[in-house]
Amino acid sequence: xxxxxxxxxxxxxxxxxxxxxxxxxxxxxxxxxxxxxxxxxxxxxxxxxxxxxxxxxxxxxxxxxxxxxxxxxxxxxxxxxxxxxxxxxxxxxxxxxxxxxxxxxxxxxxxxxxxxxxxxxxxxxxxxxxxxxxxxxxxxxxxxxx
Amino acid sequence: xxxxxxxxxxxxxxxxxxxxxxxxxxxxxxxxxxxxxxxxxxxxxxxxxxxxxxxxxxxxxxxxxxxxxxxxxxxxxxxxxxxxxxxxxxxxxxxxxxxxxxxxxxxxxxxxxxxxxxxxxxxxxxxxxxxxxxxxxxx
Numbered sequence: 001x002x003x004x005x006x007x008x009x010x011x012x013x014x015x016x017x018x019x020x021x022x023x024x025x026x027x028x029x030x031x032x033x034x035x036x037x038x039x040x041x042x043x044x045x046x047x048x049x050x051x052x053x054x055x056x057x058x059x060x061x062x063x064x065x066x067x068x069x070x071x072x073x074x075x076x077x078x079x080x081x082x083x084x085x086x087x088x089x090x091x092x093x094x095x096x097x098x099x100x101x102x103x104x105x106x107x108x109x110x111x112x113x114x115x116x117x118x119x120x121x122x123x124x125x126x127x128x129x130x131x132x133x134x135x136x137x138x139x140x141x142x143x144x145x146x
Numbered sequence: 147x148x149x150x151x152x153x154x155x156x157x158x159x160x161x162x163x164x165x166x167x168x169x170x171x172x173x174x175x176x177x178x179x180x181x182x183x184x185x186x187x188x189x190x191x192x193x194x195x196x197x198x199x200x201x202x203x204x205x206x207x208x209x210x211x212x213x214x215x216x217x218x219x220x221x222x223x224x225x226x227x228x229x230x231x232x233x234x235x236x237x238x239x240x241x242x243x244x245x246x247x248x249x250x251x252x253x254x255x256x257x258x259x260x261x262x263x264x265x266x267x268x269x270x271x272x273x274x275x276x277x278x279x280x281x282x283x284x285x
Contacts, residue, residue: 003185003186003187004186022183028181031181032178032181032212033216035174035177035178036209036212036213036215036216037168037213037216037217037219038212038215038216038219039149039219039220039224040149040150040219040223040224040225040226041149042226042227055212056215056229057208057211057212057215057216058182058212060208060211060212060232061178061182061184061208061209061211061212062182062183064182064184064207064208065179065182065183065184065208066183068183068184068185068186069185072186073185073186075186075188076198076199077199077237078207078237079236079237080234080235080236080237081232081234081235081278082233082234083231083232083233083234084231084232084233084235085230085231086228086229086230086231089228
């Protein structure tokens with residue numbers, strides 16, 4: 001069984017290609033928008049906005065979700081996101097794939113059982129065009145400390 | 147009836163207390179986590195979570211973020227044609243199943259059709275659980 005990584009397993013420069021990807025359906029987009037109280041017609045009204053944009057918060061959530069199994073799946077706490085940049089729009093019917101690169105892994109200054117991992121996660125559509133880049137930090141537990 | 151504001155209607159310094167709030171249920175957290183392919187056991191495994199720092203499941207971070215942004219749309223970004231970026235997203239306190247989230251926003255800047263807005267998420271005790279900044283294109 002393996003979900004996420006221990007602190008010792010993160011090495012700056014390592015890249016994880018996340019798998020599987022996911023196709024975003026009409027249903028996903030409408031539900032995600034409405035359940036998160038986002039009623040911008042860009043996501044809900046095809047007469048008003050025939051392009052059928054995927055909600056930005058869904059692209060973001062899915063990118064994070066895809067990355068967890070290879071990165072923060074054992075995390076003690078997710079500290080936040082430094083930046084989330086949307087480089088291209090994604091449309092209903094597109095698929096999202098992602099990868100993460102370890103930028104830094106350092107020991108916690110106060111607690112010896114954990115470290116702080118800094119990663120960049122990049123998301124792509126089915127044509128390999130980059131749609132989003134984010135950078136975040138999380139606390140990873142050490143394997144041999146308890 | 148209107149939803150969101152036009153570029154002309156948004157000015158730096160404006161503050162909005164968004165309404166209504168929303169209680170995050172166990173169903174929400176399980177649904178959002180799994181729909182977004184996040185299978186971290188802290189969100190979906192109550193027995194595992196009982197043995198962790200808070201002794202219970204935590205609401206997935208992106209759900210809190212999506213909800214705070216969603217709540218801000220009626221006052222701010224409801225006419226947005228594109229989101230350019232989020233910056234400095236901070237999870238300041240944990241959110242648990244049953245907590246109710248409210249949101250408020252402040253317009254920070256506007257330039258060449260791009261509006262910068264900061265938003266905060268607060269729980270039912272008025273504690274700030276989330277803060278973030280975002281840049282949106284507003285016609």
